[in-house]
Amino acid sequence: MRKERKTSTAFLRLDTENEVKVGVLSVQGAFAEMGAYWRAQGAEVFEIRQRADLARGMDVLALPGGESTVQGKLLTDLGLFAPLKERMDGGLPVFAVCAGLILLAEKIEDDGERAEARPSRWFGVLPVAVRRNAFGRQLGSFKTVGTFDGRSDVPMTFIRAPAITAVSPQVEVLSTFNGQPTAVRWCTITAFTWHPELNRKPVADMI
Secondary structure, eight states: OOOOOOOOOGGGSOOSSSOOEEEEEOSSSSHHHHHHHHHTTTOEEEEEOSGGGGGGOOSEEEEOSSOHHHHHHHHHHTTOHHHHHHHHHTTOOEEEETHHHHHHEEEEEOOSTTGGGSOSOSSOOEEEEEETTTTOSGGGOEEEEEEETTEEEEEEEESSOOEEEEEOTTOEEEEEETTEEEEEEETTEEEESSOGGGSSSOGGGGO
16 A cells, blocks of 8 residues: 655755755766756765665655666665665655656556566556657757746656656646656656656746
């Protein structure tokens, strides 16, 4: 049974009086870009590479883009999976991009090569279904502009992006592309198929 969460987006607006501490998962992928994104907003950022790093505590967990299967396996091998899942279940705010979204999804649809060797879910804390590489692989990556949370002309960069194929009624859709959800918010989780950390203007300023 999924635990009840309180809806909150306050973590996306950094408190100017109390510095927000953001832990960036840094086992694989674009964690450097994610860290730079949050530092530019004035957050205190630290990398999560091993279980001991979790002792520092955090206000936000940031999950970067990369290879979700590799990240998931490393999370397990490094002993990070269980303690992070416990924090998520406890309501820790999570900001996830691309592969991070896949790690969070309740269901992963996969009809590609070696699909049977990949799990159908990792953390499973976000009530959506996703499909891997739905917008094309590396050569099919693209940039566009769209509407995000009511704001128009927001630049969106898709890199081997997954697609959100289904959302539960309680999930708020923040952006779409060709009628398909590309960013969602559910309680303390905000997740993207595109890469807001590559934009000059922080997405926090748009919420």
